[in-house]
Amino acid sequence: MNDHELAGYLADLAGKTLLELRSSELDKGTNPWMLRDQGDKVSHNLLVDALLQFRPNDHVLSEEGTDNWARLEADRVWIIDPLDGSQDFPYAESVEWAVHVALIESGEVKAGAVTCPSLGRHYVTGAGMKAGPRQNQELLVVSNRWNTHQIAAVAERMGAELTSCGSAGVKASLVIGGDVDVYIHGSGLYEWDVCAPVAVSRAAGLLAFQLDGSEFEFNKQSPVVRGLVITRPELSESVHAALNL
Ligand SMILES: [Mg+2]
Numbered sequence: 001m002n003d004h005e006l007a008g009y010l011a012d013l014a015g016k017t018l019l020e021l022r023s024s025e026l027d028k029g030t031n032p033w034m035l036r037d038q039g040d041k042v043s044h045n046l047l048v049d050a051l052l053q054f055r056p057n058d059h060v061l062s063e064e065g066t067d068n069w070a071r072l073e074a075d076r077v078w079i080i081d082p083l084d085g086s087q088d089f090p091y092a093e094s095v096e097w098a099v100h101v102a103l104i105e106s107g108e109v110k111a112g113a114v115t116c117p118s119l120g121r122h123y124v125t126g127a128g129m130k131a132g133p134r135q136n137q138e139l140l141v142v143s144n145r146w147n148t149h150q151i152a153a154v155a156e157r158m159g160a161e162l163t164s165c166g167s168a169g170v171k172a173s174l175v176i177g178g179d180v181d182v183y184i185h186g187s188g189l190y191e192w193d194v195c196a197p198v199a200v201s202r203a204a205g206l207l208a209f210q211l212d213g214s215e216f217e218f219n220k221q222s223p224v225v226r227g228l229v230i231t232r233p234e235l236s237e238s239v240h241a242a243l244n245l
Helices: 003-028 032-054 069-073 149-158 168-176 191-203 233-242
Strands: 059-062 076-084 098-105 108-116 121-124 140-143 161-164 182-185 207-209 228-231
Touching: 003 032, 003 098, 003 108, 003 121, 003 191, 032 059, 032 076, 059 069, 059 191, 076 168, 076 191, 098 168, 098 191, 108 168, 108 191, 121 168, 121 191, 140 149, 140 168, 149 161, 149 182, 149 233, 168 182, 168 191, 168 228, 182 233, 191 207, 191 228, 228 233
Parallel strands: 059 076, 140 161, 140 182
Antiparallel strands: 076 098, 098 108, 108 121, 182 228, 207 228
């Protein structure tokens, strides 16, 4: 398996495992808090064990792991969010959760996969992917549930409607699928929230940058990014103007 295939394989495997875990634990009546923690842990262990097996020399930065600063000297680092949107995961009706797997090489995204198991969506780099056609007449901007007045104002300047949902991976998948036109996250995020969504969005021909218009730098000592914008390329000018870039 090359790096793209491995990212896709691992995200898909973790997603299927999480679907099965949720179904069996909900049948047992496991409470949501326990199920959320179980989901984080099961997916993290699966991904870390598999990466150790398939890429023993690579480093891993996981939302659920202890940060090993040896990764700062490493060329190849897998940045993973084993369960993005974990607060939504324990509810049978929720679709707003995802698995993120990305490989960073020399600070840049080399490969990645985002799987949204409850939506049946799976995106992998290196697979000749293309964003779907726009699904709506009106422009739609998606943000997180606590989107600020700032993002509402940005949407208004674009003449767009603002909508919201959980999980950065799911929001990226909505732009890739053409369900929404732009994703704007107005506050800081961790690299594991962003790496894989950026990887698959760019592979689908979309543009991705930080809220201030700058390029991402990944595998930093402090693994945070300054917001996230994912847009269809034809809306880039309008997005830049609305963000005053
Ligand atoms: Mg997570």
